[in-house]
Amino acid sequence: MWIALSIIFSAIGVSKSLPAPVSSLQYDSGLSYKYSYQLTILLNEDSNITSRSAAVGRNVGYKVSSEFLLSNVWQSSSDPKEKLLKLELLKPTLLVSSTMHSTEGINRHWSKLDNLSYPPIYIHWNDGIVQKVYLLPDSQSLINIKKGIASLLQLHVSNTPTKEADVAGICEVRYKTAGNTIRKNKYNCQKSSSIPKQQSSELRMSTITSTSEMIVDLIPQENIIQTLTSREEVMMTLNMWKQAAVFVKSKIHVNFIDRQKNPFVISATDVKSALGALSKEMGQSFKEETLEIESDPNICIGNCKPLMELVKEYSENMHSSHLGKVKSAAGFLKLLDGFRRASKKDIFMVFKKAEEAILTQLLDVLAATQSTDALDVAFELVEFESKDTTIAERFLLCLATVPYPNEDLIVRTLKLLHRKLKSEKVRATILVTLSSLIRTYCKNNPKNKGSVIVKDVSDLFLRELGGCHHIICVLNHLLALKNAALPEHIPILLEYIKKGGILGLVAMEALKEIGEEHFNKEVKNVLFRAYFQFWPHQESAARVLAAELLIKSDSTISTVGSLVLSLASREQPEISTLVLSKVYSAMKKNDAISSCVKEVLRNTTFGNYNYLAQNGTSTSYEHLLLATHDVNVTYGINMEMRPAGMLKRTSLDLGLQNNHENLHLISLGLFVEGFGLSDEEQKENPEEHSAGMQLSVLGVHLRPYIFFTGTAELMGLVWSGVGGEPTPALQANFLIMDQMQSIVLQNGISVDFMLKGALSADVSGTVEISMWNKNAHAKVKNSGALLVNGFCRVDTSFVESHVDFALGGSSALDMVVDLDFGKKPMKICLQVEQPDYIFRHNVRKTETIPGSKHLIKTLKRRSIHFPGRSFNLHKKNSDSCKELLLPKKQASSFW
Ligand SMILES: *[C@@H]1O[C@H](CO)[C@@H](O)[C@H](O)[C@H]1NC(C)=O
Ligand SMILES: *[C@@H]1O[C@H](CO)[C@@H](O)[C@H](O)[C@H]1NC(C)=O
Ligand SMILES: *[C@@H]1O[C@H](CO)[C@@H](O)[C@H](O)[C@H]1NC(C)=O
Ligand SMILES: *[C@@H]1O[C@H](CO)[C@@H](O)[C@H](O)[C@H]1NC(C)=O
Ligand SMILES: *[C@@H]1O[C@H](CO)[C@@H](O)[C@H](O)[C@H]1NC(C)=O
Secondary structure, three states: OHHHHHHHHHHHOOOOOOOOOOOOOOOOOOEEEEEEEEEEEEEEEOOOOOOOOOOOOOOEEEEEEEEEEEEEEEEOOOOOOEEEEEEEEEEEEEEEOOOOOOOOOOEEEOOHHHHOOOOOEEEEEEOOEEEEEEEOOOOHHHHHHHHHHHHHOOOOOOOOOEEEEEOOEEEEEEEEEEOOEEEEEEEEEEOOOOOOOOOOOHHHOEEEEEEEEEEEEEOOOOOOEEEEEEEEEEEEEEOOOOOOEEEEEEEEEEEEEEEEEOOOOOOOOOHHHHHHHHHHHHOOOOEEEOOOOOOOOOOOOOOOOOHHHHHHHOOHHHOHHHOOOHHHHHHHHHHHHHHHHOOHHHHHHHHHHOOHHHHHHHHHHHHHHOOHHHHHHHHHHOOOOOOOOHHHHHHHHHHHOOOOOOHHHHHHHHHHOOOOOOOHHHHHHHHHHHHHHHHHHHHHOHHHHHOHHHHHHHHHHHHHHHOOOOHHHHHHHHHHHHHHOOHHHHHHHHHHHHHOHHHHHHHHHHHHHHOHHHOOHHHHHHHHHHHOOOOOOOOHHHHHHHHHHHHHHOOOHHHHHHHHHHOOOOOOHHHHHHHHHHHHHHHHHOHHHHHHHHHHHHOOOOOOHHHHOOOOOOEEEEEEEEEOOOOEEEEEEEEEEOOOOOEEEEEEEEEEEOOOOEEEEEEEEEEEEOOOOOHHHHHHOOOOOEEEEEEEEOOEEOOOEEEEEOHHHHHOOEEOOHHHOOEEEEEEEEEEEEEEEEEEOOOOOEEEEEEEEEEEEEEEEEEEEEOOOOEEEEEEEEEEEEEEEEEEEEEOOOOEEEEEEEEEEEEEEEEEEEEEOOOOOOEEEEEEEEOOEEEEEEEEEEEEOOOOOOEEEEEEEEEEEEOOEEOOOOHHHHHHHHHHHHHHHHHHOOO
């Protein structure tokens, strides 16, 4: 065949001087071609972010060595480019390093491969494209490897980038040819079945990258493979800490050995009848498949014991005393896998049999599991109708923070509202959960914004809001709009902003959540008027927020100029002080705002002492808690005072930031009403005394936690548990990362990447107010632990290799507020402290050969120590602390 073609080409004079461009392979009828084949797999971690080339420590990995025979058993008589190729693998063997420390290379090792039979597969090949493969009963691992070899034969040279169906799905491919060499690169393979889950938060994910290149040298003058080398690398890098990276490198070598006559040739008109004849001849039927390899999502990683056993093993971790520590987060992640695999019956059994003390923590896991079985159990088990709201509210909060809510979960949560709920608190929390789920659902996939379920929930919020008769009802629904953060709610929010008061403030906060990019002229106009009190009863915090949003959304000379001019008013020193600090922090974050403000202040009409020297004691700033290469941990302090020096509200926000994203971790706010008003103000505005706490976790704003309202309740107030123990305000484990992706290598073997992260939180506090001494002391203890597990595994039935990392640590941030409202001006002292903590990054590698004793196990530990610190907040606070705290120390001193 080739000779004939060659003669024709010689005749027209192109053959020697200018070889015909290679387009695809040419395996001739009646011949068998023998090749040697070797695949290599290496796994390792790569913690060097400056140079990704330097692998740390020993690799784990293996080789599979074999020969294969490729025979043309049928060829279309009308189109010689259409063929049926038979691929036989000849005695594959596994090669591994015999021991962990062995450096002398790798040796043949017994494995299940040795006990397998190797039926051939048939490849329907048409002009370089593998149409289908035909399989006989075989082990899955070997089918995959054979499909991998079949995919090497897929060469359909094209000058432009094209798409090909491959072992890894539909891939973009590019070819380059030079002489007898073909270079093929593959990109962006998309599996036909599973679409990877989308997540909007980069910091809550890892990045998985892959590169693949194949170089084929053809035998000169003959379109058959002489040698083939394929190199691939897939890597998972944690976005939050890029030093946590694991990778798999894979290589394939194929070498031509010889060719033999193959008398077995089928004559048939088409491939279908050829296969029919073949099947008859062999007495076996074929299974038709595409090249694509399906990965099995149900294989378990790590500890695969039944759920009940897992619960027993980790029950110690699940005690509430470990909340806020890595131990709790670790137990949570271990059990999560077990719950995901478990049936409804098994899950029920666990809740029946497990010890009482860990049940609430098990509910955290159940909320994060998100399987239909788990949700069935949870919605049956949790008593939403009960008077004791603690468990139901905690469960709802865990649901509210899940990374991938689906429609089923939203529908189930929505249905809760139809139950006979005894507690308004639970009802309020259901609204919080529902709205937060909607927000994540829309963020993960913008298409969901137009979905029926989102519209249903949004309509429900608006309908119920319209029907509210009581301020608490309105407040709860505005809080839902704040958590949902849907731009279509802007018009109704503007109405509430105009009305002012505490509802106006929550509506303004909701606007902030929706984001400046959705503000039109009307919104900016309302913000402007709210700040300048065109409508009465604007809360001071709402005005400050209006100013902040104006600076961000409308940084024009005229708007910024008006804001600056307003600072001259001496009636509102605290508001002016806060607005000025908002201007300065907005400048730090945004260059456009910075240049606009600078331009305004350059004009001495604006940039002068009258406006820029503010003497209020309120403050607002954000500082770095910890800077790493990939992320900054920040804390923000907001403190709004009354003109008399009394605290109105304060908050402490913790967040993670990189250049693209600001991930909110936790925010603790305290608010105090009715203290420190002048007698006149008291008459004019007879607010009741009240105090409370406002918490947000992972962007979910919880319903306010009221310590007390009314003077009567206040008189004997000590908000703390038995024996002065702090009262828990937020205790739970949250799933913050949840990612799983399989990538099929060119050799047909799957690499599974899995990432899971848990946040364990324990926030508790005490408040003591003495009306006698006219002072107050509040302490909020905020402990949290983060644990991130990353797994990379390359498993086949004959060898299993893993490299995993665990990254985590726990820390605490305590906030102490002391108030003295006996004298004027009043004194307040805010202290923030953080004890020592350690952050660990461990990497474990294992390799086992099922059925043999071979085991390689390594563990590398790294730790970073962070010394404890007490934060130097702002100067006015320090001065105030000195005055407030010093006398106490003297009093308690021996002298
Ligand atoms: C990271 O790689 C760079 C460049 O290869 C090298 O100079 C440096 O020592 C490596 N750092 C570590 C911690 O291995
Ligand atoms: C594998 O086959 C060998 C002989 O071919 C036999 O001795 C051995 O028991 C088999 N092992 C297993 C696990 O089947
Ligand atoms: C400063 O601003 C005032 C008020 O807008 C304006 O009248 C004046 O021309 C400005 N001066 C300069 C130097 O731009
Ligand atoms: C701030 O300055 C104003 C007058 O400029 C004064 O009335 C007020 O008492 C000062 N406030 C404080 C806290 O010093
Ligand atoms: C962390 O903050 C510093 C100072 O604001 C900034 O220069 C740096 O780019 C930040 N790092 C990241 C990863 O965002």
